[in-house]
Amino acid sequence: MTYWIDAVLQGVLVGGLYALFALGLSLMFGVMRLVNVAHGDMVILMAFIGYITTQTLGLDPFSAMVVVVPIAFVIGYALQRGVLNKTISKDPLRSLVVTFGISIFIQNLLLEYFSADSRAIYSGGIEAQSIQLTDGLAAGLLPVIILATAVILTFLLQWLFGATRIGRAFRATSDDHDAAALMGVNNAHVYAIATAIAIGILGVAGIYHGMRTTFTPTDGPVQLIYAFEAVIIGGMGSFWGTLAGGMLLGIAQSIGARWDPGWGVLVGHVMFVAVLMFKPNGFFPKTR
Amino acid sequence: MSVLLSTHKLKAFYGDFQALFGIDFEIHTHEIVAIIGANGAGKSTFLKALTGLLQVDKESVFYKGENLGGCRPHEIVSNGIAMVPEGRRLFPSLSVAENLKMGQFTGREGRWTLKQIYALFPILEEKQDMPATSLSGGQQQMVSIGRALMSNPELLICDEISLGLAPIVIKEIYAALGKITQEGLTAIIVEQDVGTAKRVSQRLYCLQEGRVSLQGNSDEVTHDEIAHAYFGD
Numbered sequence: 001m002t003y004w005i006d007a008v009l010q011g012v013l014v015g016g017l018y019a020l021f022a023l024g025l026s027l028m029f030g031v032m033r034l035v036n037v038a039h040g041d042m043v044i045l046m047a048f049i050g051y052i053t054t055q056t057l058g059l060d061p062f063s064a065m066v067v068v069v070p071i072a073f074v075i076g077y078a079l080q081r082g083v084l085n086k087t088i089s090k091d092p093l094r095s096l097v098v099t100f101g102i103s104i105f106i107q108n109l110l111l112e113y114f115s116a117d118s119r120a121i122y123s124g125g126i127e128a129q130s131i132q133l134t135d136g137l138a139a140g141l142l143p144v145i146i147l148a149t150a151v152i153l154t155f156l157l158q159w160l161f162g163a164t165r166i167g168r169a170f171r172a173t174s175d176d177h178d179a180a181a182l183m184g185v186n187n188a189h190v191y192a193i194a195t196a197i198a199i200g201i202l203g204v205a206g207i208y209h210g211m212r213t214t215f216t217p218t219d220g221p222v223q224l225i226y227a228f229e230a231v232i233i234g235g236m237g238s239f240w241g242t243l244a245g246g247m248l249l250g251i252a253q254s255i256g257a258r259w260d261p262g263w264g265v266l267v268g269h270v271m272f273v274a275v276l277m278f279k280p281n282g283f284f285p286k287t288r
Numbered sequence: 289m290s291v292l293l294s295t296h297k298l299k300a301f302y303g304d305f306q307a308l309f310g311i312d313f314e315i316h317t318h319e320i321v322a323i324i325g326a327n328g329a330g331k332s333t334f335l336k337a338l339t340g341l342l343q344v345d346k347e348s349v350f351y352k353g354e355n356l357g358g359c360r361p362h363e364i365v366s367n368g369i370a371m372v373p374e375g376r377r378l379f380p381s382l383s384v385a386e387n388l389k390m391g392q393f394t395g396r397e398g399r400w401t402l403k404q405i406y407a408l409f410p411i412l413e414e415k416q417d418m419p420a421t422s423l424s425g426g427q428q429q430m431v432s433i434g435r436a437l438m439s440n441p442e443l444l445i446c447d448e449i450s451l452g453l454a455p456i457v458i459k460e461i462y463a464a465l466g467k468i469t470q471e472g473l474t475a476i477i478v479e480q481d482v483g484t485a486k487r488v489s490q491r492l493y494c495l496q497e498g499r500v501s502l503q504g505n506s507d508e509v510t511h512d513e514i515a516h517a518y519f520g521d
Contacts, residue, residue, distance in 0.1 A: 171386075174381065176377055176379060181340075181362055182341070182373060183365065183391055183393045184362045185390075187362075
């Protein structure tokens with residue numbers, strides 16, 4: 001029994017990281033119906049920026065976030081204002097094609113500078129520490145920190161959306177961008193803020209990813225799939241749904257891996273397909 | 289009275305299609321001007337040009353001593369031109385109070401605050417936490433007018449605010465609008481109902497196929513003139 005409880009626990013913990021990947025995707029889709037195909041590659045890009053920061057400045061990974069998150073924020077803002085705003089239209093194909101191109105660009109840029117060698121962000125031993133819960137049940141300290149970060153960021157995003165001026169502008173422009181413009185909302189700027197926040201979160205997620213596991217320049221698309229699945233499983237339009245979606249995906253993978261070590265990722269995908277078939281709007285949809 | 293806004297040979301296009309062919313229009317401070325015309329005459333296009341939703345030549349719109357043509361909508365509303373759009377265009381994800389607060393996005397100060405809007409339309413205070421689009425049509429129109437007023441405009445543009453509402457509700461809405469404009473707000477009213485348009489305005493313009501076919505004082509233009517201006521020969 002403990003064996004399966006442990007599987008669920010580990011699944012929930014890894015789900016925290018998936019949720020961190022997925023929150024920004026959910027935000028960008030929610031505000032401007034834009035699907036960022038390069039989202040996974042940006043996770044890896046941030047992991048590399050985090051790697052350089054820890055190496056050159058000699059910072060521990062958590063201090064490095066203070067440097068990387070603002071960089072990610074600026075990259076997000078510039079990317080939206082300079083490129084993605086021009087792709088937003090009724091036709092979703094344009095933004096899909098452009099972000100797909102950005103995905104390839106980031107992968108090749110990273111390959112050019114870092115080669116295909118795998119790297120990791122050294123986290124000073126924290127990745128080996130664990131919290132003993134009961135006899136035979138333990139949680140890794142780093143995964144617990146990651147999950148706590150995901151919960152806090154989900155809460156903050158939900159608060160930002162629900163209770164602030166910029167959050168109202170996000171929802172208003174998502175409903176009707178012309179009417180929002182008539183209220184004085186500069187849509188180009190509001191969209192750029194949304195992407196800046198989305199990529200800013202990846203500043204945290206990328207470093208956590210690099211602390212948890214090794215990474216190479218071409219790892220992005222896999223992270224994108226996990227993020228995508230978390231958003232769909234959770235349901236569009238709700239950040240708590242996205243967090244839950246990440247956890248459900250993690251649990252499915254973890255249970256699958258206990259059943260057969262080679263099947264973990266596959267069981268996650270199977271669960272995703274089952275959700276698409278039987279509950280295509282996800283578990284906690286808010287979008288009409 | 290000084291001219292608040294004027295247009296000069298205003299032309300507007302949707303791609304290759306020309307919708308307006310040189311509109312000359314002016315409105316003075318504290319004036320209410322009605323724009324009438326058949327469907328497709330260019331009324332909505334004209335308002336889109338004024339509010340920046342449709343890009344026009346810089347020199348063709350003149351407002352308070354500045355050329356406003358070609359400005360973005362958010363810049364225009366910051367300058368004090370607010371719009372009550374056709375079909376209300378409330379934000380379905382936002383509550384009544386949140387919709388009204390969106391009107392304050394520009395941060396323009398003035399007499400209109402949430403409290404003042406609730407004093408004008410008491411029913412909205414009762415329903416402030418409900419989703420805006422769950423209200424009745426008349427109440428939604430109140431939200432839309434209140435939202436526009438929240439930006440403390442100098443010029444209020446109302447696009448077909450009586451569309452789809454019951455006659456008694458239309459009366460109520462226009463009574464409120466009368467109260468607002470008596471306090472010195474300038475307004476452009478686009479209205480399908482010629483009788484209402486004549487009653488609430490001092491001057492009126494009639495558009496036909498993208499051109500001004502008639503203009504004059506509202507109490508002087510005759511029924512025949514309007515009929516002629518509406519449909520042409």
